Amino acid sequence: xxxxxxxxxxxxxxxxxxxxxxxxxxxxxxxxxxxxxxxxxxxxxxxxxxxxxxxxxxxxxxxxxxxxxxxxxxxxxxxxxxxxxxxxxxxxxxxxxxxxxxxxxxxxxxxxxxxxxxxxxxxxxxxxxxxxxxxxxxxxxxxxxxxxxxxxxxxxxxxxxxxxxxxxxxxxxxxxxxxxxxxxxxxxxxxxxxxxxxxxxxxxxxxxxxxxxxxxxxxxxxxxxxxxxxxxxxxxxxxxxxxxxxxxxxxxxxxxxxxxxxxxxxxxxxxxxxxxxxxxxxxxxxxxxxxxxxxxxxxxxxxxxxxxxxxxxxxxxxxxxxx
Numbered sequence: 001x002x003x004x005x006x007x008x009x010x011x012x013x014x015x016x017x018x019x020x021x022x023x024x025x026x027x028x029x030x031x032x033x034x035x036x037x038x039x040x041x042x043x044x045x046x047x048x049x050x051x052x053x054x055x056x057x058x059x060x061x062x063x064x065x066x067x068x069x070x071x072x073x074x075x076x077x078x079x080x081x082x083x084x085x086x087x088x089x090x091x092x093x094x095x096x097x098x099x100x101x102x103x104x105x106x107x108x109x110x111x112x113x114x115x116x117x118x119x120x121x122x123x124x125x126x127x128x129x130x131x132x133x134x135x136x137x138x139x140x141x142x143x144x145x146x147x148x149x150x151x152x153x154x155x156x157x158x159x160x161x162x163x164x165x166x167x168x169x170x171x172x173x174x175x176x177x178x179x180x181x182x183x184x185x186x187x188x189x190x191x192x193x194x195x196x197x198x199x200x201x202x203x204x205x206x207x208x209x210x211x212x213x214x215x216x217x218x219x220x221x222x223x224x225x226x227x228x229x230x231x232x233x234x235x236x237x238x239x240x241x242x243x244x245x246x247x248x249x250x251x252x253x254x255x256x257x258x259x260x261x262x263x264x265x266x267x268x269x270x271x272x273x274x275x276x277x278x279x280x281x282x283x284x285x286x287x288x289x290x291x292x293x294x295x296x297x298x299x300x301x302x303x304x305x306x307x308x309x310x311x312x313x314x315x316x317x318x319x320x321x322x323x
Contacts, residue, residue: 001276001279001280001310002279002309002310003275003278003279003282003309003310004282004283004284005282005284005285005286005309006038006072006283006284006285007036007037007038007072007285007286008036008037008038008285008286008287008288008301008302008305009031009036009037009038009039009040009071009072009074009285009286009287009288010031010036010039010040010287010288010289010290010298010301011039011040011041011042011076011233011287011288011289011290012024012027012039012040012041012042012045013042013045013291013292014042014044014045015045015292018041018042018045018046019045019046019047021061021062021065024065025065025068028065028066028068028069028071029069030298031071031298032069032070032071034298034299034302035302036071036298036302037070037071037072038071038072038073038074038285038287039071039072039073039074040073040074040075040076040112040285040287040289041073041074041075041076041106042075042076042078042079043075043076043077043078043099043102043103043111044078044079044080046058046062046102048062048098048102049078049095049098049099049102051091052090052091052094052095052098053094053098054098054101054102059102059105062106063105063106066106066107072107072109072285073106073107073108074108074109074110074111074112074231074285074287075099075102075103075106075108075110075111075112076111076112077096077099077100077111077112077113077114077163078095078099079114079121080095080120080121080122081095081096081099081113081114082116082117082120083096083116083141083144083145083148083149084116084117084118084120084141084144084145085120086131089144089148092148093148093151096113096148096152097152097155099111100152100155100156100159100161100163101155101159103156103159103161104156104158104159104160104161105159107160108161109160109161109162109285110161110162110164110201110230110231110284110285111156111161111162111163111164112164112166112201112231112233113163113164113165113166113201114166114168114180115145115165115166115168115178115179115180115186115189116141116142116144116145116178116179117168117177117178118131118133118138118141118176118177118178118179119131119174119177119178120177121177121244124171124173124174124177124244124245125244125245130174138179142179142189142192145189146189146192146193149163149165149193149195149198150193150194150195150198152198153193153195153196153197153198154195154197156197156198157196157197161197162197162198162199162230162231163197163198163199164199164200164201164230164231165180165186165189165190165198165199165200165201166180166200166201166202166203166206166233167180167181167183167186167200167201167202167203167206167207167210167225168180168181168186168203168206169181169203169205169206169209169210169258169259170206170209170210170213170214170241171241171242171243171244172213172241172242172243173243173244174244175213175214181206181210181213181214182210182214182216182221183202183207183210183216183221183222183224183225184220184221184224184225186200186225187200187224187225187228188224190228191228199228199229199230199231200225200228200229200230200231201229201230201231201232201233202222202225202229202231202232202233202274202278203233203235203289204232204233204234204235204236204264204269204271204274205233205235205236205237205259205260205261205269205289206259207221207222207269207274208237208239208267208268208269208270209237209239209240209241209258209259211239212239212240212241213241218270219273219277222274222277222278223277226277226278226280226281226282227281228281229278229281229282229284230282230283230284231284231285231287232278232282232284232285232286232287233287233289234264234271234286234287234288234289234305235260235261235262235263235264235269235288235289235290236260236261236262236263236264236265236266236267236268236269236271237256237258237259237260237261237262237267237268237269238256238257238260238267238268239267239268239269240255240256240257240258241257241258242257242258242259246258247259249261249291249292249293250293253293260291261289261290261291261294262290262291262294263288263290263294263297263300263301263304264288264301264304264305264308265304265308271308272308272310275308275309275310276310279310286305288301288305
């Protein structure tokens with residue numbers, strides 16, 4: 001069965017290029033010239049949200065920039081949003097809602113979102129700060145996220161955006177920091193949210209790491225997610241879990257550790273099998289979420305992916321807008 005891909009693209013990282021529209025323009029031109037039909041941009045990398053508020057002048061500048069290109073746009077919500085964060089939730093809500101409004105202004109139909117964490121990444125190195133939630137307290141937090149995402153889903157619908165809750169990468173030093181490291185639990189939470197504008201983003205590299213770390217059956221985990229996946233983050237690794245501070249790509253490469261974000265086909269992610277499981281359901285964007293160290297391989301990504309897809313369907317016209 002063919003897999004319906006609306007557009008294939010690459011994702012960009014938060015850096016000085018994304019932060020500077022003039023430099024970003026050159027990067028977008030390169031992506032379009034290579035034949036990609038889409039690009040994913042990190043909202044936090046553009047510095048449009050400051051202390052929970054929108055910088056509308058800066059947003060307008062980015063809107064004008066993206067209109068110069070035929071690329072479809074997807075976005076990634078700020079990584080630091082955490083609807084389980086202790087204390088007042090107002091700032092988390094403000095940032096999430098601002099991200100949705102930015103996504104809508106940029107014409108993005110998909111926004112990847114990192115689900116709430118019991119232990120925030122900023123707390124991982126401070127074990128004495130980790131909250132010890134009971135099962136009952138965890139369930140209350142999960143219900144809080146459900147309520148917030150229903151509200152966010154209404155805002156997303158009015159902005160023409162769909163929120164894609166992403167399966168998260170695991171860490172050896174805090175294996176249960178986030179419920180969404182287990183894809184089936186993420187799918188269960190999404191179904192309980194029960195909102196048409198809230199679906200799932202499948203991250204292939206995170207799926208492999210979770211399988212190896214927790215001894216999961218990746219096919220069963222994927223079966224739980226597959227009917228709701230409308231957005232794909234595609235990248236590769238060797239399935240070797242690592243610690244939370246191990247994020248420098250140049251340090252990870254020699255030993256093949258952790259969330260390496262290599263081009264698909266470079267490691268052990270079984271993408272052909274994943275694509276076959278998704279094919280009956282999937283209609284959305286496929287984004288190559290590879291790190292900058294692999295940008296030199298961008299020209300090969302489209303051809304490599306077309307060879308890996310089940311009954312490799314003809315990709316849409318790469319230089320035309322998707323209806």
